[in-house]
Amino acid sequence: MIWNETKECMSRDELHNLQSARLKKMVSRVYHNVEFYRKKMQQMGIEPGDIKDIDDLVKLPFTTKNDLRENYPFGLFAVPQSEVVRIHASSGTTGKATVVGYTRRDIEIWQECVARVLAMDGVGPQDKIQVAYGYGLFTGGLGLHYGAETIGATVVPMSTGNTQRLITMMEDFGATAIACTPSYLLHIAETLEEAGKIDNIKLKAAICGAEPWTDNMRKEIEEKLHLKAYDIYGLSEILGPGVAADCEYHTGLHVYEDHFVPEIIHPETLEPCKEGEVGELVFTTITKEALPLLRYRTKDLTSISYDKCECGRTLARISRFKGRSDDMLIIRGVNVFPSQVEAALLELGETSPHYLLIVDRINNLDYLEVQVEVEERFFSDEIKELENLTKKISHVLHSALGLSVKVKLVEPKTIARSEGKAKRVIDKRKLI
Amino acid sequence: MVIKQLSVFIENREGRLERVTEALRERNINIASFSLADTSEYGLLRMIVSDPEEGQKVLKEEGFSAKLTDVIAVKIAQRPGTLHEVLKILFDAGLSVEYMYTLATAGKDTSIIMKLSNLDRALEVLQAGKYAVCTDKEAYEINNHVDK
Known part of the structure; x- marks a missing residue:
């Protein structure tokens, strides 16, 4: 079902007008309420009055995750704290988290967007x-x-x-829908198969996201669990889950363009890409109150199509993600930057800063191993001391990443040093 | 007196242990005795060698983390109960053993290599108990039949 036909199926002309009106208001709001944007716009010699419609978006400055970091925690908020009703946080590239805020209205918009996704996926009362x-x-x-x-x-x-409790309740309650990462859902399916319970399950829809996955994975999930699986996309900086999602035709994820205006740019030149060309996805929020962002660079690589979908929605569609333009990893739905590992190791100061991340997927669960070199100055010839060191490193990395990490001590200089960008990650998963 | 033990960190990978023994052989360094403590991912090879400083240098050149650790080698007679007796006087003095292994000897007596919580105190206690410890030279040269 289509939750909000007025918005999801409006003509591109109407949408253009709606976006233009919303963008103008939003630019004026950030200019007056967020020093960071005011300064940026002044440096670029633009004023809110220069933004007359949505096509003027390209005149506006970009925003990056680093800008959020430099204005940690609330520097980019556009409303007084008394109007903020919720805070969420995700991984930062180092040390500090990326903090986002919501007004009551922002939460309502978020609810609306997720409601659209769930309705599209056939979920109802x-x-x-x-x-x-x-x-x-x-x-x-x-x-x-x-x-x-x-x-x-x-x-x-x-x-x-x-997982055991989840499965018990799935069976006992007769759950008909589930929302989780696709790899976790495959893990659930296998656990159900092993327990011989797969035929007791009544699931008909799965809303999967928070990590990249393939069409083949979708088909595998659908075959194993006899349900329909859908892709949901989002990022906390823009909203959270519900920025875009795919319909039953699976020909890309519909972007809720009445709230978030997508652009695809060339990640090097920052020039706009043509329709259908793969580039970096950029979003401008045009209704957000607490944390409105201009041209936020997601670093996700995809392409866009503005054709009307068979489902009747006129919203633009972004294709399945082709990767990232930075080194961010998504492990069990958690965003991990190699630089976070480096920062945590340096802060601990008991190992060399040379490390290697090995990501693998075993029985559909992601595992992260961090290899750390045992330098002579930190080396003890007592096993218990080395075990303590391993535990200490696991603990700081768990705190820094929000993810369990297996630490492996390796001999010095066994982690490759390369000229320029070091090889810090081996990802054995086949996701794209 | 304390003696220098050569300790090296070895990953559980094919050929690493062999690389250690090969490097020592190339420099004509004799391994008088050793113990290998293993975990699922790495091992610690602890050795009494004919020339610990040189041994450490060689292994470092090979890229290993190698260090010298102070240990003692207590001489005990080869008859039932002697190991128990020496451990008892150490434990009675409140000392704990971090690890221990035997120093291979061909004679009537044997020696036990020990890393203890407090080596100075251990030496006092052993001396009071009339136990002899190996000198560094003795320990390093045991079983060394290199043609010079």
Whole structure:
């Protein structure tokens, strides 16, 4: 079903007018309320009055994750703190998290967007949905939760970490929908198969996201669990889950353009790409109040199509992601930057800063191993001391990344040093 | 007196242990005795060698993390109960053993290499108990039959 036909199926001309009106207001708001943007626009010699319609978007400055970091925690907020009703946070490139805020209206928009996704995926008041994204600072759990409540579904807030309990409740409650990462869903499917319970399951829809996946993975999930699986995309800087999602035709993810205006740019030249050309996805939020962002560079690589979809929606579609233009990894739905590992190791000061991340997927669960060189000055000839060191490193990395890490001590100078950019990551998963 | 033990960190990878023994052989360094403590991912090879400083240098050149650790080698007689007796006087003095292994000897007596929580105190206690410890020269040269 189409949750909001007025918005999701409006003509491109109407959408153009709506976006233009919203952008003008938004630019004026950030100019007056956010010093960072005012200064940037002044440096570029532009004023809010120069932005007359959505085509003027290209005149505006870009925003990067680093800008959020430099204005940590609330420097880019455009409203007084009294109007902020929620904070979420995701990984930063080093040390500090990326912090985002929402007004009550922002939360309502978020609910609306997730409601559109769930309606598109055939979920409604008759459904019992298990939300198995993490609840807390991560936007996944609460984002799906509020959206599912908005459409009137019965929400079971599972969060993550206990597959047995999830399966028991899936069976006992007769859950009809699930929201989780696609790799976790495959893991659930295999656990169900092993327990001989797969035929007891009543799931009909799966809302999968927070990590890249392929069409083949979707088909595998659908075959194993006899359900329809859909892709949901989002990032906390823009909203959280619900920025874009695919319909039953699976020909790209519909972007909720009445709230988030997408652009595809060449990541080097920053020039706009042609329709269909792969480049970096950039979003401008045109309704957000607490943290409105101009031309936020997502670093996700994709292409865009403005053709009308067979489902009847006129919203632009972005293709499945082709990778990243930076070195961010997504492990169990958690964003990980190699630089976070480096910063944590340097802060600990008990190992060399040479490290190697090995990411693997075993039985559909992601594992992160961090190899650290045992330098002579940190080397003890007692096993217990080396074990303590391993534990200490695991602990600091777990705190820094929000992810369990297996630490492996290796001999000095065995991690390759290369000229220029060091090879810091071996990703054995085949995702794209 | 304390003696120098050569300790080296070895990853559980094919050929690494062999590389250590090969490097020592190339420089004519004799391994008088050794113990290998292993975990699932790495091992610690602890050795008494004919020339610890040179041994450390050689292994470092090979890219290993190698260090010299102070240990003691206590001489005990080859009859039932002697190991227990020496451990008892150490434990009674509140000392704990970090690790220990035997120093290979061909004679009537044997020696036990020990890393203890407090080596100075251990030497006092052993002396009071009339136990002899190997000198560094003795330990390094045991079983060294290099043609000079």
